[in-house]
Amino acid sequence: MKRPLILIVEDDASVRNLLEISFREYEFDTITTTNQENAYRLFLSNNPNLMIVDLGLPDGDGKELIKEIREVSKVSIIVLSARHDENEIISALDFGADDYITKPFSLKELVARIKTNLRRASLQMQQNNSSHYGEFEVDLLSKSISFKDEHLKLTPIEYDLLKYFILNSDKTLTHRQILKEVWGVGYQNEMQYLRTYVNTLRKKIEVNSTRPNYIKTESGIGYRFCCEENKDGL
Ligand code: CA
DSSP states (O other): OOOOEEEEEOSOHHHHHHHHHHHHHTTOEEEEESSHHHHHHHHHHHOOSEEEEESEETTEEHHHHHHHHHHHOOOEEEEEESOOOHHHHHHHHHTTOSEEEESSOOHHHHHHHHHHHHHHHHHHHTOOSEEEETTEEEETTTTEEEETTEEOOOOHHHHHHHHHHHHTTTSEEEHHHHIIIIIOTTOTTOHHHHHHHHHHHHHHHOSSTTSOSSEEEETTTEEEEOSSTTOOOO
């Protein structure tokens, strides 16, 4: 397999060097830059498999870069940020980032997130009518989902929501993002809809819906779906 190419956008030289050196050990190829303008240019000319984006950049907020990239590409983007502010994280995800890691970070965790994102991207590429995702199988043609080899009885919205969770597993999804993608534009603030449907889905797939193994709550942000049981994040 071709080595994944990662574009690192980070103005802090020590972090940038650390990432470059460690990624080499993990057999990732890298290109690096310190600002948004170069990042956009490098993105277009190199077509990387994944991007790591710092939010505080010398020529502006990394979220602007994410927004620009999202207009042309679905490339995996992981935000690396010193900001622990929940709203910053939510807004980076709303702008289209796939994941985030806050500094100081564990390299092991970052690499695990990179691998998950690369795996998801390649799964989405080869997606056909029916695909297995951990313990779930989604049949796009008949609009049905099986779980542990049993057909799930779902209403159309439950199907759409569970499908969205499965196709975006291991990814933090904000409430607004889910509402927009599943219910549509204009429903972004209908938190109660989402909460209700998450509860009914949990009753259908979780052993104990108050201690979910699959649809995990990311407190104050949204949800993160795991396709396999006992995969307790990291
Ligand atoms: Ca910075």
